[in-house]
Amino acid sequence: METFGHVRMVIGFILSLSIAHLLKGTAKFIQHPGREKPYWIHLSWVAYIFILLVHFWWWEMPLHTIKVWTFPEYIFIISFITTFFLLCALLYPDDLKDYNGYQDYFYSRRKWFFGVLAFSFIADVVDTLIKGQLYYHHFGIEYPIRNISHFLLCLLAIRISNRTFHGALVLLFLAYEMSYVLRLYLSAG
Known part of the structure; x- marks a missing residue:
């Protein structure tokens, strides 16, 4: 139990920094x-990543069932949460001096953003398997379909710069994630 407390504390630090980075970046508009002029697609991805961060915290609760931790598991979990901090940093850079606002910045960094986001869906599967096969399988077929389809859509987003595609994609990701979280946790009580 002591090891999990340490893991939980490190996850909490990185998660807190990630959420703080998003909130600080968004507060600048106020x-x-x-x-800087806000760009709705950029702000929608900010909302999506915020939801993912909150969901991640809840998703990691079953880590307490792991009785014996290995260093590879520990470093993997820390690396996984670090990908979310990187996503937050990609959404809100230190400055926009080299860009013509958030729209220009977002599309110039979309390959990085969607590359890291795609990686997070693969890492999510490994994270879930660390918690055990039984845990992985209790999510049913939707879980692997979710992660594979999100991974593939991120790969498309790397290649496609069309604004309509990106607007539809972020709305799809937001609607699905909200539906997924509500179905997972409201039905569980």
Whole structure:
């Protein structure tokens, strides 16, 4: 139990930094409304990543059932949560001096953003398997279909720069994630 407390603490630190980065970046639009113009697709991805972060925290609860931790499991879990911090940093850079606002920035960094996001769906499967085969299988067929389809859509998003595609994609990801979280946790009580 002591090992899990340490793992949980490190996850909490990185998760907190990730959420703080998103909140700080978003608050700039309120603090300085004339400096940078918000871009709805960018802000929608911010909302999506925020939901993923909150979901991740809940998703990691079953880690307490692991009685013996190995260093590879520990480093994997820390690396996994670090991908979310990287996504937050990609959404809100330190400055936009080299770009013409968030729209220009988002599309110039979309390959990085969707590459890291695609990786997170693969890492999610490994994370779930660390918790055990029984845990993995209790999510049914939807879980692997979700992760494979999200991974493939991220690969498409790397290649496609069409604004309509990206708008539809983020709305699809948001709607699905909200539905998935509500179905998983409201039905479980």
